Every structure is written in structure tokens, then in C-alpha cells.
Amino acid sequence: MKDRYEFKEIEAKLQQKWVQQDIYVVPDSSDRQKYYCLEMFPYPSGKLHMGHVRNYSIGDVVARFKTMQGYNVLHPMGWDAFGLPAENAAIKHGAMHPAQWTMDNIDTMRAQLKQLGLSYDWNREVATCHPGYYKWTQWLFLQLYHHGLAYKKKSAVNWCPSCATVLANEQVKEGSCERCDSVVEKRELEQWFLKITDYADRLLADLKKLGGWPDKVKIMQENWIGRSEGAEITFPIIDGGTITVFTTRPDTVYGVTYMVLAPEHPLVEKLIEGKPQAGKIRKFVQEVRNLSELARTSTETEKVGLFTGAYCINPVNDEIVPILVANYVLVEYGTGAVMAVPAHDQRDFEFARKYSLPIRVVIQPEGVTLDPDAMTEAYEAEGLMVNSGPFSGMSNRRGITAVIKYLQERGLGEGRVNYRLRDWLISRQRYWGAPIPIVYCDKCGVVPVPDEDLPVMLPMDVAFKPTGRSPLEDHADFVNTICPTCGGPARRETDTMDTFMCSSFYYYRYTSPRNEDNAWDLDKVRQWLPVDQYIGGVEHAILHLLYSRFITKVLCDLKLVDNDEPFTNLLTQGMVLKDGAKMSKSKGNVVSPEDIVAKYGADTARLFILFASPPERDLEWSDQGVEGCYRFLNRVWRLVAPLGNILAVGGTPDRTTNLVGVNKDMRRMTHLAIKKVTEDVGNRFNFNTAVSAIMELVNAMYQYREVPECDRNAGVLREAVEVLLLLLAPFAPHITEELWALTGHEGSIHARSWPEYDPEATIEDEITIVVQINGRVRDRILVPADIKPDVMRELVMQQEKVQELIGDQKVIKVIPVPGKLVNIVVK
RNA sequence: GCGGGCGUGGCGGAACGGCAGACGCGCUGGACUUAGGAUCCAGUGGGGCAACUCGUGGAGGUUCAAAUCCUCUCGCCCGCACCA
Structure with missing residues (x-):
């Protein structure tokens, strides 16, 4: 028995053990029903911020809960790794290549995700900047091109002078670049577009199929399509x-x-x-x-x-x-x-x-x-x-x-x-993206690169200068090529693709992340897709979510996937605020996940973020709230750790029928907790109320502990402890795993089944009902739980206090509400 | 301007139309301690000694009963914004 909750030691030890034992590796084939739980993959910007922690904590609870409920859960993670910040950093500091910068950030952030104890199958990790990935981004472009859905057109387009590239309509907010806030200009340029407008009617009509999406997001898409x-x-x-x-x-x-x-x-x-x-x-x-x-x-x-x-x-x-x-x-x-x-x-x-x-x-x-x-x-x-x-x-x-x-x-x-929807402009005059696989030949004109020549590799040996020109334009070896059709001299397209193209199909690639011959194995896509639960920020309500729906519909038409919508259920989580404002360096109100994990551990960080607010609402950060969650976990530790091996008592707890008094009450509390947590996590994603139900269980167990040992039932206690740990496991995976072992259990708690409640155990013999006169509470009486409404009415009217209060007023109506109250209307 | 959301204790937040404020924070008191910013126990919306009474942004309404449903209104947040 250990008397102190040493989170540092425990978390490090268990994270290592989980990796060694591959407990989060997901088999493609299983007797279990599939469940695809996906969180929006991050851009590797440097370090994790609290928004990431919130997003991934929510996803992890869902994944672990569904796993415990018996599903075969696909829960992957990867990197939306192309993008401007890497290139801008190279231009600004010159020291590091965007590839290096990106890979370093990925290493840092991967380590941080692992420190949070998230249950990802890391074997499926993808990074969109890897040639093995962007080969398929290019392939996808060619699929669109060959089916007349990608075309080049000269038109007035949005140009961000600061980012030195064009932007899609969706990336312009109130006339400014959504990334850097510069005022966007109009330029007449020849650019590549994807014909999303061909799908406008279906993108609109099929919103009706998305019963599991928030109305807010559907309305935004509806307005955007216009x-x-x-x-x-x-x-x-x-x-x-x-x-x-x-x-x-x-x-x-x-x-x-x-x-x-x-x-x-x-x-x-x-x-x-x-x-x-x-x-x-x-x-x-x-x-x-x-x-x-x-x-x-x-x-x-x-x-x-x-x-x-x-x-x-x-x-x-x-x-x-x-x-x-x-x-x-x-x-x-x-x-x-x-x-x-x-x-x-x-x-x-x-x-x-x-x-x-x-x-x-x-x-x-x-x-x-x-x-x-x-x-x-x-x-x-x-x-x-x-x-x-x-x-x-x-x-x-x-x-x-x-x-x-x-x-x-x-x-x-x-x-x-x-x-109102316009075609999707995907050309970007920037280096750090997937090259558009097109060649311009004087004889043959616009020539798509044949599939077998993919990927068109992004050259590494380029110079980053603040010229506003893409380095690819000045890279002779890249630009000068041979026409795939006639073999004559030709020039490569030097624009790269919008990174939303990369992120419009990654959830398919997760099913076959290392397949070198195909973007994915159709059988595996059939097995896993659509994504059952998608979780991410509402800022992608239009952008990523609309593009992904479009690409999915194209792929479905091309018979490359079977599903015509990618995400069955969508949860858009709120922002993490501090002092009422979004955390930002300029406001100086940033709380670093690293610091919190170092000071309190991952379990505390996760628990707080899930407890502080329901997921779709904004969350106000509170250091004292974190402290409270840390105290709670310590409280759990002090309650459970001293018990040691609880299996020794043997047997399951006695049936409720054999229990009386405090033991029956304890068992009822245990089963009520199962009911509440199962409903809150499973049906409503109200993790905050689920956590509070677990806290109530712990409070009840502390009360129960005060009862003289001779009056307690060991089986009831054992059941309460096991249920407590199982219910808490998706939220705080480390402490529960450690206590599971300390209480004598073999194997990982995360491989255990979610507990089921015994409806009979939740029933009380007697309940307190409220007596109202004209809608105001005037008395409370204890009645048998299964009392009939008529009996209730009679019983209440017999009460001395009730008679006194009624006095000589006339009783007009008596309304009994079973299990709740009786309202007497008098005049 | 149009569309959507939110207004509940000192704070984060709970409440199938049925006891407003679960749970947590904070605060108050007590216990244990050399000590307590640890822990455990108790209390904690306002007013009142009390019986009571007032309370879910505001004003109406429906109902035996409204934070919850309806109408109007105020405030804040988000999205779209000359889309013909």
C-alpha cells in the first residue's frame, strides 16, 4: 500500500507500460461492433494549447467509454502538417527548414499527447507533409481533374499580401485573411479551382441526414451555400x-x-x-x-x-x-x-x-x-x-x-x-504544401502527372527569402521537367494545394495508413467509415467540414468509398477562456498544459477540463478549480489505496433483497452512480455532471466508511470500489489503473467492461414527498416508494399540519404526482 | 440588417413543466495537530429571532405548478453580411 498519490511516478510508469503492451492498438477485424472516434488532428504549431487538451480529453473519454462498452474503437491521431507558419518561420529566422521545424514540433506535441495518457493507436499516425501521404493528396486532385471537377480559371481572387498567396472565399473573414488579419485584396489571376458548386444542392439537401450534428453548424453551412x-x-x-x-x-x-x-x-x-x-x-x-x-x-x-x-x-x-x-x-x-x-x-x-x-x-x-x-x-x-x-x-x-x-x-x-457558394480555390503560391501534380507543355498544353509518377516530390533544397515569390518558381530542377505525354520539355505547376485538401480525406487514410499502392483499402473504409463521432472546434463549421463533405460525395460518386457523408455525429467543443477571454500570448492569459501536467498530473488536468463545463460551451479556466480536482483524486486515493486487496473478501455483493440499512443504501448509491454516469457520458456527453455523480459516490463512500466495521458488508464495499474505479477510468486513466492493481486486480482496468446497474438496487423503500398548498411547499412526508396516487392523496389530507394550514379554506383540487409531490389547491 | 446562442448564488455550473442552486470552488465554524495554506466533520442565495417571505436579465401570458412553454423587451457572445 502506498499512502501518497504520487501522480508523476504513476503516470510515467503506466504510459510506458501501455506502450509496451500495445493496449491501444486496434485490430481491423474483430467480433466487436466498430466505433470510429475521431478528433480533428492538429497543426503542429509548436506545443499543445489548452484547446487541444480539451478536444483530446473529450475524445479520449468517448473512446475509452465505447471500448469498455464492448466496441472495437478506432481512435487515431496524426498531423495536419503542411502550412504557412513553418515556412514563415524559415523566412523569418532562416535557421530551420520548414520540414525540420514541422518534424520537431510533431515530436514535441506527440510527447505531450502521450503524457496526457490518450488512448491513440499510434501505429496509424499520419503526417500530411510526408511524401507517403501527400502522394495521395495529389492522387485525389487528379481524380477530381480527370472527372472534370478541377479546372484552371482566370478570375478576380482574394490575395493576402502578408501571406503572399491567394485564399479561398471560406478563408476570408470580414474582408480580412482569417489567418493573419491582413486586409485581403482582389487580384486577377489564373488559379486552380475545385467544382464544389456542382455539389451545392446535395451538400444542402444532405444536411437533413445529419441528425447528429449541431443545428448551429448545419445552419451555418446552409447560409454559406445560400x-x-x-x-x-x-x-x-x-x-x-x-x-x-x-x-x-x-x-x-x-x-x-x-x-x-x-x-x-x-x-x-x-x-x-x-x-x-x-x-x-x-x-x-x-x-x-x-x-x-x-x-x-x-x-x-x-x-x-x-x-x-x-x-x-x-x-x-x-x-x-x-x-x-x-x-x-x-x-x-x-x-x-x-x-x-x-x-x-x-x-x-x-x-x-x-x-x-x-x-x-x-x-x-x-x-x-x-x-x-x-x-x-x-x-x-x-x-x-x-x-x-x-x-x-x-x-x-x-x-x-x-x-x-x-x-x-x-x-x-x-x-x-x-x-452563394463559389468554387473552392485551392492554389497557393507557397512552398510548404503538396505540389499540384500538373505539367505545362508547349505542345500538349496542360498535362496531369500520371498516377505512377506520384508523388511529385517537394524539393528540400530551396532558399527561403522574404521575396513573396514561391521558392519553387526559382527551383530549376523542380520547374523544368519532361512532358509525360510527348517527352518534350515542360514546366511544372509551382503552386501547392490548400491544406484543407490534405485534411479532407485523412480520416480515410487512417484506415490504411501505410498502404503504398492505394490511398486506402476499400474494405477497410467500408468497415470503419463513416466516423461515428467527430470532435473539434466550431471554427471549422464551414471550412474543413464543408470541404470534407464535398470530397466524400465525390469519392462516393467515384465508388472509392461507400458512405456519402463522412461524419455521423459531430461535437463542437467550446473555447478555453481565461479571465473571460480566449487565451492568447498578446493578452498574457495563457495557461500552459505542460505546467499543469507537471504540477498536478494528466489525470487532474483532464478531469478539470471535463468537469468545469459541458463540452460545447466555453470553459473558464480556474486554477482553484484545478486544485479542487486534484484534491478529489487525492481523496479517491486515500479512500481506496488503504483497502489493499479487496478481492480477498470473495464473492459478489449480496443481492439488494438481503441487504438492509446502510449497506442497502451504499449499494443503491453505487448503482445510481452507474446509471447516471452511463447516461451522461453515453447519451448526452455531459461529462461535467458525470464527474459530479462520481464525486457523489465518493462522498457516500466516505460516509459509509464511518459506519462501524461490524455493520458493514465487505461485498458492498468491494463493489463500490470497483464501480468507482471503472466509472472514473475514462476520465482519469492513470490513477484508476494504479488503484485497480493495488486493490488486487489482474490486467488493465481499461480492458474491463463498463459496469451495468441493477435497476432493483436503485429503488428506495421509502421516499420523501413534498406537500404543496397552492404551489408552495408546506410540508414533507415519508411514504412508501410504490405508493398509489390515490393513497398518496388520502395520506396527505390526513396530515395534521396540512389540515391546520387548510383551515376553513375550500379544497378545490388535489393533484398527486407519483414519486414527487401532492399539490392541494385551496380557495 | 439577417441567422444562431446565452443571461440562474461571491465564482464555474446543476435542475424529464413538479422541493431552484446537484457537484466543485470560495467563505464560516468545529475536530485533529507543535503547526496547518494538509485532512476530516458541519454550515453556506437574500431578508427575518421566528412563523414566513423574496428570488433564475425585465414585463406580460399559459398552467394546479414555469429557470424550463408562449409573446414582447433589454444585455452579452458567435456566424453571415449590397448574394439581386
Whole structure:
């Protein structure tokens, strides 16, 4: 028996033992039902932070709990190892190659994860920067390319001047780079895109299948995809040609008083050519193009526009309509052109008022006549159509479909669905990423690298200079190559892939991490996928989670996987805060996991983080709270360690029927704890209340310990101890393993089955019920637990105190609630 | 502006529509000690000696009964933001 809880010694010893005995290695084939528990793999930024500790502590409880419940649990870990910080460090300090920097960080962080006692199968570890991994990132790109889902296009893209690379729309937050906060610029560049828009409808529709995802995340994705129904309408231009617009309000087409093109619209140049205002408009277009993303799209920006000098014809009423160019129309959305209906669109209204453009009412509420001159804002609500030719008098709701039908029949337009989602820009002008496996040949054009030539190796011998140019461009041996088709001289693509490409399939690779011939073994993917429980930060609600869903759907269509969604259940954990703010170096409120583990041990750190708050909520760090958890583990130690071998007492505890008094009570507490912890961990992921239930069990055991030994039942005590350790094992794996051995048990506690509760043991003979009069608690009485409602009612009414309190008031109603209370309504 | 979330003791947080505040922290008192910032025991929402009474951001409502359901409102946090 040891009298002190020496966490340092215990944790180090057991971590070593677990590795030696391979207890967390998962077999691919097993009689047990599969369970894939996955946490978002980290970027190896240096050291673990508390957010990681929280993420992985949650995952570890789930994995261990499911293992104890009899599942064959896949619980892997790896590294999202490509990315800018490694390269920036090389440029800034020059001393270390990004590969070295990354590998060093991985070593540090792996050691930290091991110190936390997390139950990963380390045999499956992957690092996305390893050629054996990024070969498959490139292969995935080629799969998309060969199926027309990867294409190169010149367009205005988001450019982060500080990161010296382009970004995907998803990586721009309020006009700034989500990584470094620099203001993002627009640049006209030729870049590689993935056709995620082809999957917009399915990505949206299948959100319905994701019952195990938080609504919040699904709503965010829904908004991001941004589906809207409407029509495309074609307006002939007087001097020839046409303008096509997208509108969600075809019912207002008779109210069009002008047309607006985005400044970047290709028609603009044609329309103004040779016209007197051409110079002014060119200047305006240039000004708008130079604006930052934020200034360009902000609702605050004043609406500015110019008349092109050209006119088109409204096809439904043959009216002549002027064509304008204005900054509030976005070239990327719809057709980049808008039919302006100032009476029924607030933006058009403001613009029309500013430039004194005509406003024509075509929808108004029944019985009301809207006066365009008197209107102070657009009327965007429902109503009856007016001034709308054959449609006048129709409800605008019906008008939407009627106008579409009318347009369609005359070849003037058609119904149309538009999405806000844009294609995924994956090119990055940076070195530390997976090279895009494409070759440019003067003769053959764009040539994909054949699968057998993969991986396209990232050269190691490059210079890192703060030029803003990718080092790959200056690496002659990399750039100059031979065309795989004709054998002639060719140049390699020097852009690398967005790291979200690397992380969009890693959960498949875990099933076959060392397979050199295929990205994965389909049989293994079939066996393990989809991921049963995915856990990570909500910051990936759109980015990683949307990309992964997209890639999974593509892979499913290509019959490379069977599942069409990757993650069945999703848990998004909250942030770890200190003093009400996110931990950050600049705020100086960072608590280092290393320090906490050194001072209190991994078990305490894990327990605190799980106890302090439910997982999806933000967690306020508290040094005193940590202290409390440390005290609790010491309390467990002092309770259990002195008992020594408890197996000697033999046998299982007596059935409840044979127990009385304190022994029966103790056994009930034990089984109630099993019930509560099983439900809290299994059904709701409320680890905080699960821990508090374990604390209550410990408190009850301390009480029980005060009972004279002659009155105690050794079997009851033994059961309580075993249950306590088993329930606590997923949370605090080291101390429970040590105490399991100290109390005489063979083998690892982590290989034991989760305890089941005996419903009979949880039943009390007598319970206290509350007596309410008019809803206020007035008395409590002890009654048999299985009392019938009628008996309850009678019993309560017989109480002297109750009679006194009622006095001469009239009893109107008596409501007995079995097991809880009786409410007497009097007047 | 639109969408989502959250408001409960001194603090973190508990409460299938049924005793508000489990559990932990902190605090108070006691025990054990040469000692206690260890440990164990007891107490701890406000007011009141008490019977009682007031209490879940605020105002209404539904109900025998509301932190919980409904309506309005205030405050904070997050996401999207000229998407036609």
C-alpha cells in the first residue's frame, strides 16, 4: 500500500507500460461492433494549447467509454502538417527548414499527447507533409481533374499580401485573411479551382441526414451555400446583344426602371466603346477593382453608379431601359447583372433616390395605393400585382411562377436556382504544401502527372527569402521537367494545394495508413467509415467540414468509398477562456498544459477540463478549480489505496433483497452512480455532471466508511470500489489503473467492461414527498416508494399540519404526482 | 440588417413543466495537530429571532405548478453580411 498519490511516478510508469503492451492498438477485424472516434488532428504549431487538451480529453473519454462498452474503437491521431507558419518561420529566422521545424514540433506535441495518457493507436499516425501521404493528396486532385471537377480559371481572387498567396472565399473573414488579419485584396489571376458548386444542392439537401450534428453548424453551412430560387431573364440591348439577369423576384419585372452591370462585367467595355462617357466609366471600374474585399462588399459603402449611354428593352412590356454600371452589383454572383426594381428592392430604391431614377410600383398590399414619390423605403413584402400587363390583379406569390412560365414560353427566360457558394480555390503560391501534380507543355498544353509518377516530390533544397515569390518558381530542377505525354520539355505547376485538401480525406487514410499502392483499402473504409463521432472546434463549421463533405460525395460518386457523408455525429467543443477571454500570448492569459501536467498530473488536468463545463460551451479556466480536482483524486486515493486487496473478501455483493440499512443504501448509491454516469457520458456527453455523480459516490463512500466495521458488508464495499474505479477510468486513466492493481486486480482496468446497474438496487423503500398548498411547499412526508396516487392523496389530507394550514379554506383540487409531490389547491 | 446562442448564488455550473442552486470552488465554524495554506466533520442565495417571505436579465401570458412553454423587451457572445 502506498499512502501518497504520487501522480508523476504513476503516470510515467503506466504510459510506458501501455506502450509496451500495445493496449491501444486496434485490430481491423474483430467480433466487436466498430466505433470510429475521431478528433480533428492538429497543426503542429509548436506545443499543445489548452484547446487541444480539451478536444483530446473529450475524445479520449468517448473512446475509452465505447471500448469498455464492448466496441472495437478506432481512435487515431496524426498531423495536419503542411502550412504557412513553418515556412514563415524559415523566412523569418532562416535557421530551420520548414520540414525540420514541422518534424520537431510533431515530436514535441506527440510527447505531450502521450503524457496526457490518450488512448491513440499510434501505429496509424499520419503526417500530411510526408511524401507517403501527400502522394495521395495529389492522387485525389487528379481524380477530381480527370472527372472534370478541377479546372484552371482566370478570375478576380482574394490575395493576402502578408501571406503572399491567394485564399479561398471560406478563408476570408470580414474582408480580412482569417489567418493573419491582413486586409485581403482582389487580384486577377489564373488559379486552380475545385467544382464544389456542382455539389451545392446535395451538400444542402444532405444536411437533413445529419441528425447528429449541431443545428448551429448545419445552419451555418446552409447560409454559406445560400440557395435562392428565381429566374434568369434576358433583356435585348438596343444596339445588339443581350443582358441576362438573375432575379428572385420575377413578379416585379414590370417595375424595372434601369439595369445595372457589375463594374467587372465583360459587357461593360462593349457598351461604352466609342461613347463619350467611356473614359469616366473605365476610371470608375478601375477604382472599384482596386478596392479591398471589405470596402467592395460592405453594406456601409455608398452606392455609386454611372450611365453607360446604352439601353436595353424590357421584354415583357417593350419599354426602353437605361443600362448603368454600379459598385453594388457583384460580378461573382448570378450573372453579374441586375434588373433594378427600386419600388421593391431596398438597394435599388436607395440608388434610384440618389440618382433621381424613376420608381414604379408593381406590387402593393390589397386596398392600398403606394405612391412612389411618398415612399421612404422599398415595399418588399407580399401583395397584388399592378401595372403588370396581363398579371395585374394577381397575387405576387402566384405571379412569380406565372411570370416564369410566361417568359419560358416566349424564350425570354427561365426558372433558375442560384447559390452563394463559389468554387473552392485551392492554389497557393507557397512552398510548404503538396505540389499540384500538373505539367505545362508547349505542345500538349496542360498535362496531369500520371498516377505512377506520384508523388511529385517537394524539393528540400530551396532558399527561403522574404521575396513573396514561391521558392519553387526559382527551383530549376523542380520547374523544368519532361512532358509525360510527348517527352518534350515542360514546366511544372509551382503552386501547392490548400491544406484543407490534405485534411479532407485523412480520416480515410487512417484506415490504411501505410498502404503504398492505394490511398486506402476499400474494405477497410467500408468497415470503419463513416466516423461515428467527430470532435473539434466550431471554427471549422464551414471550412474543413464543408470541404470534407464535398470530397466524400465525390469519392462516393467515384465508388472509392461507400458512405456519402463522412461524419455521423459531430461535437463542437467550446473555447478555453481565461479571465473571460480566449487565451492568447498578446493578452498574457495563457495557461500552459505542460505546467499543469507537471504540477498536478494528466489525470487532474483532464478531469478539470471535463468537469468545469459541458463540452460545447466555453470553459473558464480556474486554477482553484484545478486544485479542487486534484484534491478529489487525492481523496479517491486515500479512500481506496488503504483497502489493499479487496478481492480477498470473495464473492459478489449480496443481492439488494438481503441487504438492509446502510449497506442497502451504499449499494443503491453505487448503482445510481452507474446509471447516471452511463447516461451522461453515453447519451448526452455531459461529462461535467458525470464527474459530479462520481464525486457523489465518493462522498457516500466516505460516509459509509464511518459506519462501524461490524455493520458493514465487505461485498458492498468491494463493489463500490470497483464501480468507482471503472466509472472514473475514462476520465482519469492513470490513477484508476494504479488503484485497480493495488486493490488486487489482474490486467488493465481499461480492458474491463463498463459496469451495468441493477435497476432493483436503485429503488428506495421509502421516499420523501413534498406537500404543496397552492404551489408552495408546506410540508414533507415519508411514504412508501410504490405508493398509489390515490393513497398518496388520502395520506396527505390526513396530515395534521396540512389540515391546520387548510383551515376553513375550500379544497378545490388535489393533484398527486407519483414519486414527487401532492399539490392541494385551496380557495 | 439577417441567422444562431446565452443571461440562474461571491465564482464555474446543476435542475424529464413538479422541493431552484446537484457537484466543485470560495467563505464560516468545529475536530485533529507543535503547526496547518494538509485532512476530516458541519454550515453556506437574500431578508427575518421566528412563523414566513423574496428570488433564475425585465414585463406580460399559459398552467394546479414555469429557470424550463408562449409573446414582447433589454444585455452579452458567435456566424453571415449590397448574394439581386
